[in-house]
Amino acid sequence: EGTTIALVNNKGGVGKTTTAVNLAACLADDGHRVLLVDLDAQSSASLSLGLTRANLFPGSAEAILDGVQPRDAIRASRISGLSIMPGSMSLASADIYLADVENRELVLHSALKQLRSEYDFIVLDCPPSLGLLTVNALTSADFFLVPVTPDYLGFEGLLNLMDAVDRIKAGIGKAGSFLGIVLTMADYRQNVTKEIGGAIRQKYGHLVFLTEIKVNVRLKEAPSFGKAINEYDKGCSGAKAYREFTKEALKRIDQG
Amino acid sequence: EGTTIALVNNKGGVGKTTTAVNLAACLADDGHRVLLVDLDAQSSASLSLGLTRANLFPGSAEAILDGVQPRDAIRASRISGLSIMPGSMSLASADIYLADVENRELVLHSALKQLRSEYDFIVLDCPPSLGLLTVNALTSADFFLVPVTPDYLGFEGLLNLMDAVDRIKAGIGKAGSFLGIVLTMADYRQNVTKEIGGAIRQKYGHLVFLTEIKVNVRLKEAPSFGKAINEYDKGCSGAKAYREFTKEALKRIDQG
Numbered sequence A, B: 001e002g003t004t005i006a007l008v009n010n011k012g013g014v015g016k017t018t019t020a021v022n023l024a025a026c027l028a029d030d031g032h033r034v035l036l037v038d039l040d041a042q043s044s045a046s047l048s049l050g051l052t053r054a055n056l057f058p059g060s061a062e063a064i065l066d067g068v069q070p071r072d073a074i075r076a077s078r079i080s081g082l083s084i085m086p087g088s089m090s091l092a093s094a095d096i097y098l099a100d101v102e103n104r105e106l107v108l109h110s111a112l113k114q115l116r117s118e119y120d121f122i123v124l125d126c127p128p129s130l131g132l133l134t135v136n137a138l139t140s141a142d143f144f145l146v147p148v149t150p151d152y153l154g155f156e157g158l159l160n161l162m163d164a165v166d167r168i169k170a171g172i173g174k175a176g177s178f179l180g181i182v183l184t185m186a187d188y189r190q191n192v193t194k195e196i197g198g199a200i201r202q203k204y205g206h207l208v209f210l211t212e213i214k215v216n217v218r219l220k221e222a223p224s225f226g227k228a229i230n231e232y233d234k235g236c237s238g239a240k241a242y243r244e245f246t247k248e249a250l251k252r253i254d255q256g
C-alpha cells in the first residue's frame, strides 16, 4: 500500500521528470491508484501532465511548508487513476524555510502518511539538488530511482550522489532502498553513450536497469501537449521503453 | 576590471557549465585574465577543466562559508590566463548553512571584492536552483546570462526564472543586468527546436543572442578529457559556436 518511489539525481536535465511522469502514467494505465508529487519549483511534472500555472496552488509547498491538509493539495489529472500534488515556485526557498524546523527531514513523510492507504503507488519527482526537499523524498520513499545520462558529467554526478545518499542514510538512519539506475537519453550513434554507458554498467552491475530509455524526440514533444508518452504517441520507441521500464521496476519492487 | 558574469538557470541540464567553461576559456585564449568560480556541488566546471576530485579543497565553499582567504581557494588551470575556484559537495548545504547568516545574499560579493582587480573577467557557474548560491551570484555579477534549451520544459523554466530574478532584484535592490539568453543544444532536425526556438525569439527579441550553440557531440566528449572545446577540437562546430558567442558577449558587455 502506498509504495513510495523517489526520482533522485542532483545532476540537472537527466530525465527525472520525464521518468516520474511516465512511470506514474504507466502504473495508472495498468489500473493502479497513483499519486505523483511534484517537489520541483519548476513544476515540470505538473506542467507535463497538463496543469496550468494558474492551477498549481495549493500544492506540495503549501502541504509541506504551510500546513495545508495534504488531501486539499491534490488534483485529478486527465489520466484516470493518476492524481497530482503540484509543485510551485514557493518550493525554491524550502531549505531556508525548513532550516530551523524540528524534524525538518521528515516533514514530507508526515504529510504523506495519511495518504498512503488511498494509493497503490506514490511517485516523487525531485529537483536537481541534494537540499532538504530531496532529503525529505529519500526519507519518505520506500525505493529511490536514479536516472542518469550516459555522458561524462552525468557519470561524475552519479559518483557524487551515491556518496551523498550513504551519508544521508547514516545521518538520519532512514532512507528508501536503492531500486536502481536507469540510463536515459542514450544515443548509440555517439561513442560517449557506448563508453560511459558501459562504464556505468561495469561499476554498478545489476543495479542498472536492463531497460534503457533511448533518445526519442517524441518524449521531448509530449510535455508541450500536457500528455504522458502513452497518450501522446503510444507506438513510439519512448512509449515502449517506458512500458518496459515500468514492468522491470515492478519486478524489482517485488524482489524488494 | 573584474567584469563578473553569472550563468544562471534553475532548469537543469541546459548547458550552464558547458557555457561557463567555454566562455571562460575563450576569454583566456583572447589574452584576458579570467577566474572561473564553480558554485555547483557537482563540481562540473572544475572537473571539465581537468581538476580531480582530490584537488577540490579549499574551494568556493570554504571561501564563502568557512572564511578561507579567497586567494587560497584559487588554482591555475591548464589554460594559460584561466584560474579556477573549485566547487565541492560542501556547497550542497549552503542554503541551510547561510539561512541565519547576516547579509547572506552578499557573502560571495564580499569574497570576490578583493579579487576583482586581479582579473579582467570573473565567470560564475551556478547550480540548477534559485537558492542562496544563485542569489549570491546574481548580486555579485555585473551581468547574468541564461542558457536555455529550445524545448517545452526549457521554455517554461525560463518564464519562471525571469519572474524570480525580478523578485530577487526588487528584494535585495542589487543584481547584475541581463546580458541575454543563449539557445543551447539546438537541433534543427527536430521541429521542437524550430517551434520553441522561434517562440523564445518572438517573446524575448534582441535579448536572445544571435549566436546559437547547436548540438555537437564533441562538447559532450570534451569534459571527459578535462579540456575546453578549443583545446579538445578547435575546428568543430561547437568550438566555432563558442568563439562566436564570446565575441557577441563582449559586444553586448561593451554596449552595457
Ligand SMILES: Nc1ncnc2c1ncn2[C@@H]1O[C@H](COP(=O)(O)OP(=O)(O)OP(=O)(O)O)[C@@H](O)[C@H]1O
Residues within 6 Å of the ligand: A011, A012, A013, A014, A015, A016, A017, A018, A019, A040, A042, A044, A126, A127, A128, A184, A185, A186, A213, A214, A215, A216, A217, A219, A220, A221, A223, A238, B010, B011, B012, B013, B128, B151, B152, B153, B154
Ligand atoms: N529519452 C529522451 N529523449 C529525448 N528527450 C528527452 C528524453 N528524456 C527527457 N527528454 C527531454 O530532455 C529534457 C530534460 O528532461 P527532464 O526535464 O525530464 O530532466 P530532469 O532531470 O527532470 O531536469 P531537472 O534537473 O531540471 O529537473 C526535457 O526537455 C525532456 O523533455
Ligand SMILES: Nc1ncnc2c1ncn2[C@@H]1O[C@H](COP(=O)(O)OP(=O)(O)OP(=O)(O)O)[C@@H](O)[C@H]1O
Residues within 6 Å of the ligand: A010, A011, A012, A013, A128, A151, A152, A153, A154, B011, B012, B013, B014, B015, B016, B017, B018, B019, B040, B042, B044, B126, B127, B128, B184, B185, B186, B213, B214, B215, B216, B217, B219, B220, B221, B223, B238
Ligand atoms: N551543445 C551541446 N551539444 C551536445 N551536448 C552538450 C551541449 N552542451 C552541453 N552538452 C552536454 O549536455 C549535458 C548537460 O550540459 P551541462 O552540464 O553543461 O548543463 P548544466 O546546465 O550545467 O547542468 P546542471 O543543471 O546539472 O548544472 C552535459 O553532458 C554536456 O556535456
Ligand SMILES: [Mg+2]
Residues within 6 Å of the ligand: A016, A017, A018, A040, A044, A125, A126, A127
Ligand atoms: Mg525535473
Ligand SMILES: [Mg+2]
Residues within 6 Å of the ligand: B016, B017, B018, B040, B044, B126, B127
Ligand atoms: Mg552545471
